[in-house]
Amino acid sequence: MKKILSVLIFGALPTFAFAAGGHSDGHQMQGHDMSKMNVSNSATGKPGKASNATRTIELVMNDSMRFTPNTINVKPGETVRFFIKNVGKIPHEMVIGSASEMKEHAAMMRKMPGMKHAEPNMISLNPGQKGALVWEFTQAGTVDFACLISGHMEAGMLGKIKVG
Numbered sequence: 748m749k750k751i752l753s754v755l756i757f758g759a760l761p762t763f764a765f766a767a768g769g770h771s772d773g774h775q776m777q778g779h780d781m782s783k784m785n786v787s788n789s790a791t792g793k794p795g796k797a798s799n800a801t802r803t804i805e806l807v808m809n810d811s812m813r814f815t816p817n818t819i820n821v822k823p824g825e826t827v828r829f830f831i832k833n834v835g836k837i838p839h840e841m842v843i844g845s846a847s848e849m850k851e852h853a854a855m856m857r858k859m860p861g862m863k864h865a866e867p868n869m870i871s872l873n874p875g876q877k878g879a880l881v882w883e884f885t886q887a888g889t890v891d892f893a894c895l896i897s898g899h900m901e902a903g904m905l906g907k908i909k910v911g
């Protein structure tokens with residue numbers, strides 16, 4: 748019975764997290780326009796539909812400032828459901844984007860530690876939390892991902908998704 752329950756919870760989580768990911772609170776600060784990241788249609792891809800996901804990739808985030816795995820291979824046109832778990836004791840997040848966008852974003856996050864944000868290309872998880880992010884990779888190339896909580900990316904909390 749316990750096993751059945753955990754399967755049900757696993758099944759219900761992605762829907763919840765996907766809905767949360769689509770929530771457009773944006774950054775709670777002035778002068779920061781997240782639309783500059785242009786997540787809806789860029790070389791990095793776009794938010795995917797859960798029903799189009801061809802596979803699930805599990806990712807673990809920890810307080811050693813690492814993603815496991817930190818290199819992922821996907822095919823152009825593929826929609827992937829990332830199932831992410833924060834096994835640390837502090838919050839972490841996974842943000843999908845280009846390296847330049849991430850650097851810009853990380854610099855801003857350092858100025859505003861503790862800032863809450865929510866965008867379709869990211870998921871924030873508290874300690875012990877799990878959640879899903881569905882992404883469609885539209886073009887061949889390399890897409891980056893990182894944790895943009897102040898100092899985390901700089902400490903090595905980043906990875907690459909090779910599309911091709």
Ligand SMILES: [Cu+2]
Binds near residue numbers: 812840894895896904
């Ligand atoms: Cu982190």
